[in-house]
Amino acid sequence: MRNSLISTGIDESTAPLLEYAESVAALHRAAGKTGDNAPGFFIQTFGCQQNEADSEKLAGLCVLMGYARVARPEEADLILVNTCAIREHAEKKALSIIGQYKHLKDANPSVVIGVGGCMVTQELRVSKLKNSYPYVSFTFDTGAMQYVPKLVYNALSGGKRSFILTEEWNLNEGLPSLPESPHSAWLSIMYGCNNFCSYCIVPYVRGRERSRPVQAVIEEARQLIANGAKDITLLGQNVNSYDGGTDIAGLMRRICALEGDFRLRFMTSHPKDASDRLIEAMAEEEKIVKHFHLPVQSGSDRILKAMNRRYTFDSYMDRIRKLRETVPDVSVTSDIIVGFPGETEEDFEATLRVMREADYDMVYSFIYSPRNGTPAARMEGQVPREVSSERMSRLLSLEAEISDRRNSRFEGRTLRVLADGISKNDPDMLTGKGDPVRPIHFKADPSVIGRFVNVKIKKTSTFSFEGEKEE
Numbered sequence: 348m349r350n351s352l353i354s355t356g357i358d359e360s361t362a363p364l365l366e367y368a369e370s371v372a373a374l375h376r377a378a379g380k381t382g383d384n385a386p387g388f389f390i391q392t393f394g395c396q397q398n399e400a401d402s403e404k405l406a407g408l409c410v411l412m413g414y415a416r417v418a419r420p421e422e423a424d425l426i427l428v429n430t431c432a433i434r435e436h437a438e439k440k441a442l443s444i445i446g447q448y449k450h451l452k453d454a455n456p457s458v459v460i461g462v463g464g465c466m467v468t469q470e471l472r473v474s475k476l477k478n479s480y481p482y483v484s485f486t487f488d489t490g491a492m493q494y495v496p497k498l499v500y501n502a503l504s505g506g507k508r509s510f511i512l513t514e515e516w517n518l519n520e521g522l523p524s525l526p527e528s529p530h531s532a533w534l535s536i537m538y539g540c541n542n543f544c545s546y547c548i549v550p551y552v553r554g555r556e557r558s559r560p561v562q563a564v565i566e567e568a569r570q571l572i573a574n575g576a577k578d579i580t581l582l583g584q585n586v587n588s589y590d591g592g593t594d595i596a597g598l599m600r601r602i603c604a605l606e607g608d609f610r611l612r613f614m615t616s617h618p619k620d621a622s623d624r625l626i627e628a629m630a631e632e633e634k635i636v637k638h639f640h641l642p643v644q645s646g647s648d649r650i651l652k653a654m655n656r657r658y659t660f661d662s663y664m665d666r667i668r669k670l671r672e673t674v675p676d677v678s679v680t681s682d683i684i685v686g687f688p689g690e691t692e693e694d695f696e697a698t699l700r701v702m703r704e705a706d707y708d709m710v711y712s713f714i715y716s717p718r719n720g721t722p723a724a725r726m727e728g729q730v731p732r733e734v735s736s737e738r739m740s741r742l743l744s745l746e747a748e749i750s751d752r753r754n755s756r757f758e759g760r761t762l763r764v765l766a767d768g769i770s771k772n773d774p775d776m777l778t779g780k781g782d783p784v785r786p787i788h789f790k791a792d793p794s795v796i797g798r799f800v801n802v803k804i805k806k807t808s809t810f811s812f813e814g815e816k817e818e
């Protein structure tokens with residue numbers, strides 16, 4: 348199935364900027380670059396699902412400008428790099444890739460290169476790109492995607508290089524989106540974060556929380572479903588505090604009421620905002636996937652306070668208990684940071700305890716690494732790397748033990764699975780997703796990709812499930 352452009356709400360201030368897209372397309376038409384001869388675009392995306400969703404909007408803008416997607420940067424006439432700032436390592440990686448594009452510009456001086464995303468909301472990075480990467484034509488921060496057609500038009504018509512820091516923190520309404528997959532879709536419902544966890548850069552690079560109007564979200568969901576979406580993930584840095592005219596529970600119930608055979612997920616949640624209403628909606632609405640990602644980060648109240656997480660071990664476990672009582676067989680996953688400044692052996696033991704008591708299906712664990720610009724980077728008591736690594740290996744073996752046991756409960760059961768694509772590890776198998784958090788591999792004809800099938804689970808391991816499609 349071919350993807351169609353999805354329109355994402357209405358914003359009158361965006362419309363005049365989108366007229367530049369037509370001006371860019373007109374330049375291509377005048378040069379005879381249309382149809383099979385259309386110029387190519389390539390988008391390199393770093394970071395989280397929010398960035399992936401933003402890149403789908405950038406792809407939509409590229410199509411409006413008359414570009415066609417190509418598979419490799421070498422084939423592109425327009426290269427956009429959507430960067431991440433969550434760790435300094437991610438920024439260095441993006442800068443290194445951008446550095447490699449210099450030879451493409453040398454080989455073809457008409458290539459236009461633009462850099463967007465969280466990294467370029469920081470003045471220091473913008474001036475580095477401006478001064479040390481002369482082949483980069485423009486940057487645009489996370490609130491400035493609507494300027495991209497104007498920036499491309501300026502670059503193509505010999506205008507000056509532009510390095511804008513708008514700090515507009517808008518809702519990115521009114522931009523077209525070109526979903527990567529016709530059957531699995533991201534749907535941004537809010538942007539930014541008000542929580543200021545002491546280790547996190549997000550509130551500084553994505554601004555304060557703002558929710559998209561409920562009608563705009565529902566209309567986009569309707570279009571995604573009409574376009575063939577079967578698995579929709581509502582996205583936001585803290586989706587639990589959505590307030591675009593209703594709360595997250597109300598929003599999900601309204602999306603579930605739309606006609607169509609689809610399933611709904613959401614991420615990411617903050618434990619302090621995981622309401623009873625949301626948990627009850629998950630229990631009652633058949634279309635909501637029975638998986639709750641509830642990042643705990645640490646089990647120690649002392650460390651949680653230093654992280655500014657605004658919950659305790661007890662209040663976190665209260666949410667887990669409510670979830671398990673209300674949604675039978677729910678899969679629960681979490682994020683954990685090991686070696687946060689000041690973490691003692693006793694604090695780490697509390698983290699292992701929360702893992703045992705919450706009985707997670709899966710944990711995304713990270714060794715703490717200081718992020719410049721956050722309060723935690725200046726804290727005393729940075730934990731030596733060898734101590735963090737040793738704790739991490741204990742955490743991973745506990746996780747494997749818990750995951751193995753949790754996963755085995757699915758053995759022998761028949762699950763409703765969305766066939767997502769060919770397995771990366773075995774071209775004879777398909778891979779799919781259902782309520783369990785691990786991917787499900789099964790034998791079936793590739794013609795079922797994009798459809799729900801019933802799969803009987805034969806074998807489970809720590810990282811995946813294996814099964815057979817039932818007729």
Ligand code: SF4
Pocket residue numbers: 540541542543544547548549550584585617
């Ligand atoms: S809630 Fe998440 S996005 Fe917001 S500051 Fe904390 S870790 Fe960062």
